Amino acid sequence: MKLQKILLLSLLGFNLSAQDIQSYVLTPLGDTVVAWITEEDASSIRAATDHYYSQTRPNAIQIKTYDNYSSTRRFNCHSYAWYMSQKNPELTNPRWIGYYSGNTDEHIYWEGGSYIEVTNETYPGMVSWISDDHSAITTLTPGIWKSKWGPNVLAIHNWNDCPYVTTNLKYYSPFKVDNPSFVCYGDEATFYTPDYVNCTFNWTYDTNLLNYVSGQGTRSFKVTPKNSTSAGMGGVMLTLTIGPPVNKTRIITRYIGVNRPHSDNLELALYTTGGSPVTYMCPETHYHIYLNNSGGCSLSNYTWSIPSGWTQNYTWENMISVYTGSTYGGMVEVYADACNGINSKVIIDYFGGGGYCGNSYSMVLSPNPTTGETTLSIETTSEDTEFDENAEWELEVYSPAQLLKEKKTNLRGKSAKIQTTGWTEGIYMVRVKYKDEVLQGKLVVKR
Numbered sequence: 371m372k373l374q375k376i377l378l379l380s381l382l383g384f385n386l387s388a389q390d391i392q393s394y395v396l397t398p399l400g401d402t403v404v405a406w407i408t409e410e411d412a413s414s415i416r417a418a419t420d421h422y423y424s425q426t427r428p429n430a431i432q433i434k435t436y437d438n439y440s441s442t443r444r445f446n447c448h449s450y451a452w453y454m455s456q457k458n459p460e461l462t463n464p465r466w467i468g469y470y471s472g473n474t475d476e477h478i479y480w481e482g483g484s485y486i487e488v489t490n491e492t493y494p495g496m497v498s499w500i501s502d503d504h505s506a507i508t509t510l511t512p513g514i515w516k517s518k519w520g521p522n523v524l525a526i527h528n529w530n531d532c533p534y535v536t537t538n539l540k541y542y543s544p545f546k547v548d549n550p551s552f553v554c555y556g557d558e559a560t561f562y563t564p565d566y567v568n569c570t571f572n573w574t575y576d577t578n579l580l581n582y583v584s585g586q587g588t589r590s591f592k593v594t595p596k597n598s599t600s601a602g603m604g605g606v607m608l609t610l611t612i613g614p615p616v617n618k619t620r621i622i623t624r625y626i627g628v629n630r631p632h633s634d635n636l637e638l639a640l641y642t643t644g645g646s647p648v649t650y651m652c653p654e655t656h657y658h659i660y661l662n663n664s665g666g667c668s669l670s671n672y673t674w675s676i677p678s679g680w681t682q683n684y685t686w687e688n689m690i691s692v693y694t695g696s697t698y699g700g701m702v703e704v705y706a707d708a709c710n711g712i713n714s715k716v717i718i719d720y721f722g723g724g725g726y727c728g729n730s731y732s733m734v735l736s737p738n739p740t741t742g743e744t745t746l747s748i749e750t751t752s753e754d755t756e757f758d759e760n761a762e763w764e765l766e767v768y769s770p771a772q773l774l775k776e777k778k779t780n781l782r783g784k785s786a787k788i789q790t791t792g793w794t795e796g797i798y799m800v801r802v803k804y805k806d807e808v809l810q811g812k813l814v815v816k817r
Contacts (some may be wrong), residue, residue, distance in 0.1 A: 395453055395465055397484040398544075399618075400791075403475050405453070405465035408443050411521070416441040423523045430527040433516070435461055440523040448476035450518040451496050451505035452485070456544075457741060468503070476505070483618035485542040486610075487567040495564075496542040497529075504534040545620045547608055551635055552627035552667040554709035555598040558583055559626055561606050562590040568613035579604035579628040601629040601714040603771040623794060625771055627667060629710035633770040634796045635665030638702060638719040643691070651698040651721050661688045661704050661717065671713060675703040699808055718772055720801060722810045730755040731809060733802050739814035740790055747785040748804055757784055763804040767813070770796030790815045 389409040394402050411419075419441035420432060432440035445454060445461070448468035454461060468476035479485055485496060495508045497515060506517035509526065518524045519533055530536045543564040553559035561573070566589065573591040575582065579602055583592035593606060607623040626632065640648050641658045651657060663669055674690045676682060679697025682690060699722045706716050734747045746765065750757055765786055767776040775798065778786060788800070793815050802809040 399484045401482045430525040433524045443521040447505045447518040452479040488543045489565040492543045498540045501538040502535040551632035555595040570611045572609040575606045576604040604628040630708040631665045631667040636717045653698040669706040671707040673705045733809040742791045766801045768799040
């Protein structure tokens, strides 16, 4: 009975320990929220708490956090729903957010416009118990949610099978627009959002490639290719104005392949003639380059543009066989027929040399994928090579639509930060020019 009383009281919050440290985290829009680095309970208390809830909530599935326990004092429901599940799903570097010794600023997540109220449960989405100061995230199964029960267990549970009063629920969703990856002439593409509450919608679009069909001012917007002859990546932008009490404007742009596949679905893959995948090229070597298409828009009748120093051996469907000669690096362009039946450029990519065949340096991106920031580092490929801290170098980032997204010059030192907050999801090409070498990598950006 004593343990049960302690557990019930702990649901309401708990006091600071001398070892707890105040810190801060940022919402997706950059607002500051107080977040505590908290001291862990003893393993005996965690084990007893896990056991208690396995007996009193047998239908809830406990999620082990670390050390094979579900209960932890390191983070709470607000931290898990609004911060960790979005930015830190591995549950590393946890924080406690919200009701804790007077700090109740978790509401910044939904009142600051980072997440937007919707009319009903969505996935991915969050749920707020307005009457009982609790938060959860939705799962792919309606009515089955995940939440952290104060300093107690983290569980997957039925929406009303948890220790909190399930009245006056409010639902929230990240700011997003869903759409097909491509559209062909004669068809329509629909861009749509969750059913956001108290918002106004203003859509704009690429008038060079697309024509308006319907939906201005609503959450569902339709466009169609302007003609059958033009192909490219067409952009559609939503300006969402959130009404009181948030009073914020959010803007998002989504790209769609018009009479061609989406750039994110296309990738040039490099292989040796023996069929082994490689990420770099060497001089005086034969290679096979494949254009992989993971989308639903098929291609045919491929033509290739390769550097003048290379020799084209032969082509076969989506593959070209080349010999690099003395020029191992260079730009490759591929043209193909898509659903409009017209041959147009569908992808351009750069192949560089690797450290194992003459390059002295390589490029590392970490983290990759990233949701907000990554660090680009230049590494030497052998112990005989020293990095010159005074040498200036140049950085370029190309968007999934193959447009220059960012360029930095006169950089010094071994590393540079790339901020990706607000960028469209997709695969970005990163190129570095350092001394007489060109280094290249692919950065995956997620939201």
